[in-house]
Structure formats: structure tokens, C-alpha cells
Amino acid sequence: MSGEPILSVDRLTMRFGGIIAVQDLSFAAERKKITALIGPNGAGKTTVFNCITGFYKPTGGAIRLNHDDGRQSALERLNDFRIAKQAKVARTFQNIRLFPGMTALENLMVAQHNTLMRASGFTFLGLIGVPTYRDAEKRAIALASDWLKRINLLDRADDAAGNLAYGDQRRLEIARAMCTEPALLCLDEPAAGLNARESAALSELLQSIRGELGTSILLIEHDMSVVMEISDHIVVMDHGVKIAQGTPREVRDDPKVIAAYLGTDEEEAAAVMEGGS
Amino acid sequence: MTALSTETTQASRTAAIPFILKKAFLSACVALVLFSLMIGIRTEAGPDGQLTWWTRLGDLASIVGLVFGGSIVVELLRQWIGPTGAEKLVPAPVQRSLSLAGRFLGPALLVFTLLVPVIFYNQRYILDLAILVLTYVMLGWGLNVVVGLAGLLDLGYVAFYAVGAYSYALLATNFGWSFWVCLPLAGMLAAIWGAMLGFPVLRLRGDYLAIVTLAFGEIIRLVILNWQDLTGGPNGVSGIPRPSFFGIPLDNSDDGLAAKLGIEYSPTHRIVFLFYLILALALLTNWVTIRLRRLPIGRAWEALREDEVACRALGINTTTTKLTAFATGAMFGGFAGAFFATRQGFISPESFTFQESALVLAIVVLGGMGSQLGVALAALTMIGGFELFRGLETYRMLVFGMAMVLIMIWRPRGIIGHRAPTVYLTKAQAISSDLVKEGHG
Amino acid sequence: MDYFAQQLINGLVLGSIYGLIAIGYTMVYGIVGMINFAHGDIFMIGGFIALISFLLLVSLGLTAIPLILLLVLLVAMAVTALYGWTVERIAYRPLRHSFRLAPMLSAIGMSFVLTNYSQVAQGARVKPVPPIITGGYTLHEGAEGFAVRLSNMQIMVVSVTIVLLAMFTWLVSRTRLGRDMRACEQDQTMAALLGVDVDRTISMTFVIGAALASVAGMMYLLYYGQVDFFMGFVAGIKAFTAAVLGGIGSLPGAVLGGLAIGLIETFWSAYFSVEYKDVAAFSILIIVLIFMPTGLLGRPEVEKV
Numbered sequence A: 001m002s003g004e005p006i007l008s009v010d011r012l013t014m015r016f017g018g019i020i021a022v023q024d025l026s027f028a029a030e031r032k033k034i035t036a037l038i039g040p041n042g043a044g045k046t047t048v049f050n051c052i053t054g055f056y057k058p059t060g061g062a063i064r065l066n067h068d069d070g071r072q073s074a075l076e077r078l079n080d081f082r083i084a085k086q087a088k089v090a091r092t093f094q095n096i097r098l099f100p101g102m103t104a105l106e107n108l109m110v111a112q113h114n115t116l117m118r119a120s121g122f123t124f125l126g127l128i129g130v131p132t133y134r135d136a137e138k139r140a141i142a143l144a145s146d147w148l149k150r151i152n153l154l155d156r157a158d159d160a161a162g163n164l165a166y167g168d169q170r171r172l173e174i175a176r177a178m179c180t181e182p183a184l185l186c187l188d189e190p191a192a193g194l195n196a197r198e199s200a201a202l203s204e205l206l207q208s209i210r211g212e213l214g215t216s217i218l219l220i221e222h223d224m225s226v227v228m229e230i231s232d233h234i235v236v237m238d239h240g241v242k243i244a245q246g247t248p249r250e251v252r253d254d255p256k257v258i259a260a261y262l263g264t265d266e267e268e269a270a271a272v273m274e275g276g277s
Numbered sequence B: 001m002t003a004l005s006t007e008t009t010q011a012s013r014t015a016a017i018p019f020i021l022k023k024a025f026l027s028a029c030v031a032l033v034l035f036s037l038m039i040g041i042r043t044e045a046g047p048d049g050q051l052t053w054w055t056r057l058g059d060l061a062s063i064v065g066l067v068f069g070g071s072i073v074v075e076l077l078r079q080w081i082g083p084t085g086a087e088k089l090v091p092a093p094v095q096r097s098l099s100l101a102g103r104f105l106g107p108a109l110l111v112f113t114l115l116v117p118v119i120f121y122n123q124r125y126i127l128d129l130a131i132l133v134l135t136y137v138m139l140g141w142g143l144n145v146v147v148g149l150a151g152l153l154d155l156g157y158v159a160f161y162a163v164g165a166y167s168y169a170l171l172a173t174n175f176g177w178s179f180w181v182c183l184p185l186a187g188m189l190a191a192i193w194g195a196m197l198g199f200p201v202l203r204l205r206g207d208y209l210a211i212v213t214l215a216f217g218e219i220i221r222l223v224i225l226n227w228q229d230l231t232g233g234p235n236g237v238s239g240i241p242r243p244s245f246f247g248i249p250l251d252n253s254d255d256g257l258a259a260k261l262g263i264e265y266s267p268t269h270r271i272v273f274l275f276y277l278i279l280a281l282a283l284l285t286n287w288v289t290i291r292l293r294r295l296p297i298g299r300a301w302e303a304l305r306e307d308e309v310a311c312r313a314l315g316i317n318t319t320t321t322k323l324t325a326f327a328t329g330a331m332f333g334g335f336a337g338a339f340f341a342t343r344q345g346f347i348s349p350e351s352f353t354f355q356e357s358a359l360v361l362a363i364v365v366l367g368g369m370g371s372q373l374g375v376a377l378a379a380l381t382m383i384g385g386f387e388l389f390r391g392l393e394t395y396r397m398l399v400f401g402m403a404m405v406l407i408m409i410w411r412p413r414g415i416i417g418h419r420a421p422t423v424y425l426t427k428a429q430a431i432s433s434d435l436v437k438e439g440h441g
Numbered sequence C: 001m002d003y004f005a006q007q008l009i010n011g012l013v014l015g016s017i018y019g020l021i022a023i024g025y026t027m028v029y030g031i032v033g034m035i036n037f038a039h040g041d042i043f044m045i046g047g048f049i050a051l052i053s054f055l056l057l058v059s060l061g062l063t064a065i066p067l068i069l070l071l072v073l074l075v076a077m078a079v080t081a082l083y084g085w086t087v088e089r090i091a092y093r094p095l096r097h098s099f100r101l102a103p104m105l106s107a108i109g110m111s112f113v114l115t116n117y118s119q120v121a122q123g124a125r126v127k128p129v130p131p132i133i134t135g136g137y138t139l140h141e142g143a144e145g146f147a148v149r150l151s152n153m154q155i156m157v158v159s160v161t162i163v164l165l166a167m168f169t170w171l172v173s174r175t176r177l178g179r180d181m182r183a184c185e186q187d188q189t190m191a192a193l194l195g196v197d198v199d200r201t202i203s204m205t206f207v208i209g210a211a212l213a214s215v216a217g218m219m220y221l222l223y224y225g226q227v228d229f230f231m232g233f234v235a236g237i238k239a240f241t242a243a244v245l246g247g248i249g250s251l252p253g254a255v256l257g258g259l260a261i262g263l264i265e266t267f268w269s270a271y272f273s274v275e276y277k278d279v280a281a282f283s284i285l286i287i288v289l290i291f292m293p294t295g296l297l298g299r300p301e302v303e304k305v
């Protein structure tokens, strides 16, 4: 079972009226690996994410998630919240979508909604304050604190998420996704807007998520230094189709990628790709 | 330096006078056009159905003059306070100390409320008013779950109030069931209606939701009005049983509570009992809401208000979350409705108009969405203020409407503009309302 | 069949009036994104202004009915437009960038103000006027003595609606003001950067919406022969329902929705029960929104994430 990829996307197509944002895209994400999805602006990367996480219903194609126990989920047929709840796919957004009026801690508590809901006997037991719920809540707070520590925000736990610095918000969003205890973590441009130091810290965080926790990661990223450093496998898209895939080295040396990724200006393209090494 | 700045302000002051006058003159001109026909001329249907009219130029002149003067005053005030306007009226330190006082205000208010029947025992009018205020506090707290916490705009809340009131009235008059049996039933029925309303509107957002809830409220009212066999139509339901003290009637009979306790009967007993009944119901609402906020469901409501898409990405079933918000809010409305019916002894569709929904919504928004204390204060000010104008029956809604506009301009985010976190590691810090979202639904 | 045809005519006339009001809702919603709750009351004020100016003109000794009607129309449009402008200025402009519920409550407050203002100013009793436009045509003489009639009044309501709609469509699609309005609808900040006077454009939107509502008010006065201070509420809700039904933000949608509501209401009264006509209109609104959450002609809103 473990030989199977955690996610396999098969001939995925997404059309918006006349626009074909994704066409016949097939790729797989390996278990406990970081798979990067790259491509120029408007290539259709976010659309792929939205199809995987159920925010868009794909026009065609299949998306399969293979669980550790051999179960398989057909993501194209599940509702968005079921994908997170049952198929255990968590995601972040290109434009950060925290709950800005809630504290960092609360954000992470909301992420454990389904666990806590069960523990609270769907509110009824929680309302009368049964001890099992109180224990579950303590565990949830402990998990949240643990994540806050990992992302270095423990001292900001009681601050409103909207008051955090941009880079902190990005990390908090990742922590929030991780608090759902996902099998697959999808990150949409987590390094966007981060400075070099923050990017490095992010790389470390992602590697620890993969290494220590064994969570598989699917990553969209424009920052090549991050992509080249941490990815195990890279899929390159342009205009909705896959134009190349392979290891960072293979992709970096692929002339098709260099040409397509940054238009026709090969020199500039090469320079950007080199930036990653 | 100081001299210079005073000089410039002096200069701008004097330069401003022609400007102010010009502005006031323009306002007066606009007022003249607006009011010349509507106020300058009065129409009335004569006895034979013929329309007659007469002029009221004096009224017209005085109202235009009033606009002229008022405009000057407003303009002067604006210059005096500065461009930011109303915000400065309550300076930041005052606001901070207010929020500090808020911590003691709640308990103090509660103690005072508990003592109201003792202090005002002989003042029936005040007791009645207090009961009315508490009814709106309860309605406000109930709607707060939907609007303040879940961020779903409900313009038809009065429908659930009506469902509760009619449930109790009909069950009690037709089957003779007691208040204490009917109360939970009324709440449950209202909750079911809440979920039924919630179901179709789940996919709607923002103003679509607003109009559908409004339509729903109107549908309920119209059905009550027209289903004569069941509801008595415009005549309403009368002879609704008064509540008993857990089975012991509060009347002048030999089995009455007064007789049993061996004290002299007084009609005030019932009023006092009603007072504590609604207080208990309101406090129950408050207690449940506060608890719910700290449970996953309450956090999910608030998260829904903040960002629905993110909620779904976290595996929260937004459909059931919204439904529970609607049903919970409706349930409290139903309780309040049952209380209203037993207190009045008579209900008719007239008590359940859109104005009522708007009033409750205004209380929630003025209170500062999501703040329990704010809602209570807002109910007190609104209903109390409303009462002040009881004598001027016709002007009452006019003043109420103006107050709503002015209050929104003055404090769009309500009296209490802070959100208290539901859980904390080291210290609970109030979250400024600028960060808190208002929801899309 | 004759009965049906007659109801069709009645429904279309009523629908035209709703459509005229609905345009005001839709335009304001399109530009400022708020429900102008006071719009129904603007319609009511329009009816009153028409009534009073009619009385004045008659007492001035004018006798030519077409001239009187034209003058009444102009006065009603002008004065009511000023009401629309004032309402925006006082109650909405200070809240333009405030949070979403504030302008809505301010609008509800304004609606109360206008309703009760006219109650205080003109009394609570219904104000009747004798039929001004009389006569009509019998289109078809039925077998059982039932005739399908088209009154001159009905012809006038529908033709005024059509003419105004045509003028209005021209205004929005061909003039500078219309272009500014569409620009503000898309993006106010951008429009302002490109030199569009946003405040003025929004004011003009309210002015035009109020003018159209006043025409509806006048038509209502002539058609039903009466006005009262409370008529704005129900008519307003129904017209808003019409705007939502047609797809809020869409002008043809508003008219289509108005006609739909008018027809539903008329046919329901004719074939089922008068008492439940409003229930029918609202229920259909809810049903339509369940299946078409953005109305009949509204563009589906894709949630970009």
C-alpha cells in the first residue's frame, strides 16, 4: 500500500465558461514527500488546488486520495468540508484566510472543530460540562500550544490573528491547517511576501512537517529557493497543462521549463532557476 | 508658535462664517422644496369622500427656519470637534475606562435588576416597563446568536417570536396545557421553524439572505393574519392563561399563592412573578449563549462570521453550523414569545410586524454585535427612550427612526466594540472591533 | 380564457409599477451594494407629492388633463428626486465605508422616518382621488357577458413605463453619467482615480431611482385612486423582491422581476385567494432563490478562493 502515491490526479480538466484553466492534467504526489507545483502566473495552479480541495467541481478527470489504511477517496465527488474532514486534506490560501478577529489560539481551536464536536457530544454534553469534554478541550489546547511553539508564536497566542505580522500570519495558517491532523497538506504560495530569513524558517518548518510528522505536502510556490531546496518532486504547469516534471535538478535543467516558465527570455529564466541552487 | 496657530485657527474661523451661512442657506432651500408640498399643504378626505386641502405656511416657515438654524449649529459643532466628527465625542481614555467599568457594570446591573421589584414594588408602571425591557433584552440576546455570532443577517426574527407566542396561546387555550409544559414546546417549535427557514437560505449570502428572512417573517405574519380558523386572524387569541407558580395560581382564590402563604393578595404579586420569570429566561439565554461560545459550535459560528471559506477548508460543515445558529436563535425567540403571550393574555398579528424585527436588530447592532452586555444596554436605552415618547404617539416612530440613523452614524459598530476571546493561554485580551468581521450572510 | 386575458392585463400593469420601483433598488444596490430600505417610502412620498401638486394645479384653474398630468409628473419627479438625494446625503453617505450592517440599519431608520413624517404631515387616513383618466376599450366580448377591458389608465401606465425605461436605458448605456455609474459599480476606487466624481455619481443614482419611484407613485395614485402613508412598506418589499427575483444589479432583471411579481400576485388573487397573494409572491421569491441564488438574470457569483 505504501508504494502507492497519496494523491493521484488523473486527466483533470477545469473550464470556466470559455477559459480552460486546467487541461488534462495528470500527476501524483508521493507519500511523505514534498511535491511542488510550479508555473508562471495564471498557469492554473490555484485552480488545481481548488479542485483537489473541493472548492471547484472539476469539469472532468479524477482525483484520488489513498489513505494509509488502503481506503481511497474520490475527491472530485466530495464536498469541500468533507474533503477536509474525511479525506484529511488541509490547505492554506494564496491570500491568507485566517479568522482575523479571533486570537491565534482560537484559530487553532477552530481547526480542531470536528474532534471537539465529537467530544462535546455534539454540544449537548459540553453544555452541561461533562469531564470528558473538558479533557478533550485541554488536549486541544495542548496541541494548539504545541503548534504555536513550533511556529514561534507561543507568546502571541492571545493576540488577534489580524494583528500579527504578515509572515506570522502565513505560519499561523499552516499551523491551523496542521491542527486538523491532515494526511495531505496543500500550501498555496506559503513563502509569498516573506523575507529571506522568514523563507528559510519556512523551509525548515515544512521539512520538519514532512520529516517528523510524516505529512505529505503539496506545494505551490514561486520562490525558487524554497522550491528547489525542499521539494522531492516538481510538476511544472503552463497554460493549464503539465509541461515537465521530475526532481529539482531535472526540472531546473529542462530547456522547456526554462523557455516556458519565464516566457522567451531564456537568459533571465536561467538566472531565476539558478537562484534556487 | 502658539500665537501663530491661534491666529490661523482664528482666521479659519472667521473665514468659515460666510461658508457656514451659505451652507445653512442651501440646506434651508432644500428644506423649502422638500417640505413646501408635504408640510405647506395639508390634505384630508372630507366626510363625503371628497378631498380637501388647506395651507399651513406657518408650519412650513418654522420648519425651514429650524433647518437653517440646525444646520448652523451642526456645522459649528463639526468645526469645533474636528473633521473626524463623532468619534472624538468619546475620547479614547474615556472609552478605555468605559470598557474597564464594563467589567463591573455587568454584575452591578444584574444586582440592580434583581432588586427592581423590591425598590419599585409600588410602581406598577416601572415594573411593566422593566418587564418590557427584559423581554427585548432576551430577544436581543437570542438574535445576537444569529447576527452577532454567526454573522447571518436575519430580518425576520419576529417570526419566531410569533411562533412561540402562538404556540403557547393555542396549546394553552385549546388543550389547557400549562405554561411550564408549553414553554419548552414553544421553544422547540420555534427552533424547528428556524431550521426550516435556515434550510433554504443556507446558500444565500448577504442581502439575499436579508430579504428572504424578511419575506419569511412577513409570510408567517400573513398566515397568522389570514388563517382565521386556527389563529383568530386579526382578532388574535384572547383569554390566554396566566402563568402559575409551578401549578399554584397567582390569583385571589383560596388555592392561590397568596392564600397558601397566608399573605394578603395583591395583583402586584403576579407582576413581580412575571418580572422574575422573564429575568430567569433572559439569564438562561445569556448563560447558554456564553457557554455555547466556549464550545466548538460557538467557535464555529464566530469562525463562520469571520471567513466561511476557511471554515470549509477546515472541515466544518457550514450547513449544519448555520442551521444550529438559526435554530438556537429561534428557540430563544420562541421562549420570549411564549412569555409575551402569557404576560399579555392576548396576542394578535399586530405585535409581530417588521418594525419589531427591525427594533430587535437595531438593539443587537447598537449593542455591538456579539457583546452580551452591549445588547442589554442597548435594549435598555432603546426601549427606555422609546417609552419617553409614549405621550407623543405619532412622533414616536419618527424620533425612533431618526435616532437609528444618528446612532449608526455616531457608532456604526455599537456601544461595545470589543470581542472577548473564548479561550486563552495567559491573558484574555479584548479584540478591537476593527478586526472582527461582520459576516457575509 | 377571457378571464385569464383580463388578469394578464391587470398583472402587467401592476408589474410595471413594481418594475419602476425595483429599478431604484437595483441601481442603488449595483453601485453602493446596500438595500435602500427607504426606497419604498420614497415611492410613497412620490405618490403624495403627485396628489398634492394635482390638487394645487386643479385649484389654480387648469383644466386640460394632459397638461395637468405632465406638470404633476414633472413636479413629482423633481421633488421626490430631491428626497432621494437628501436621504443619501444624510443617512448613507457618512456610512459609505462603514461596516455593512450600519447603512442597512440607517436605511431602516430612514424608512421609519419617512413613513411617520408623512403620517404626521398628512394624517393617517387614506387619501382618495376621483378617477382622472377614464374610458377604455373592450377588447373581447365574452359569451357569459364577461368582457376583456383595457382601460386608458392601463395603457398609460404601461406606456409611461416603457418610455421611461427606454429613456433610462439610453441614459445608462449612452451618456457620460451612465458610464460613470457603471465604472463606480465595477470599482469605486479605480473610478475615482480615473477622474469619476464618485460622490456625485452615487447621488445621481439615488436621484434617478427616486424620480422613477415617484413616477410609480403617481401611477399608483392614478390607477388605484388613493395614497396612504403606509403604502410604501408593502410595495417596497415587493419591489425589492422583484429586484432580487430578477437578479439584483440587473436593470432588465428588475423590470422582469416586477412583471413576474405583478403577474403572480394578480393570478394568485384571481384563481386562489386574495388573502394569500403576498404569501404567494414571497414564497415564489424564496423558491426562486433556492434554485437560482442570484435571481433570474443575475450573473452567477463565483466564489474565488
Ligand SMILES: Nc1ncnc2c1ncn2[C@@H]1O[C@H](COP(=O)(O)OP(=O)(O)OP(=O)(O)O)[C@@H](O)[C@H]1O
Pocket: A016, A019, A020, A021, A039, A040, A041, A042, A043, A044, A045, A046, A047, A048, A094, C302, C303, C304
Ligand atoms: N472562478 C474563476 N472564474 C473564472 N476564471 C477563473 C476562476 N478561477 C481561476 N480562473 C482563471 O483560471 C486561470 C488560472 O488561474 P489560477 O488562479 O489557477 O492561476 P495560478 O497558477 O494560481 O496563478 P498565480 O501564480 O498568479 O496564483 C486564470 O486565467 C484565471 O483567470
Ligand SMILES: [Mg+2]
Pocket: A045, A046, A047, A094
Ligand atoms: Mg494562484
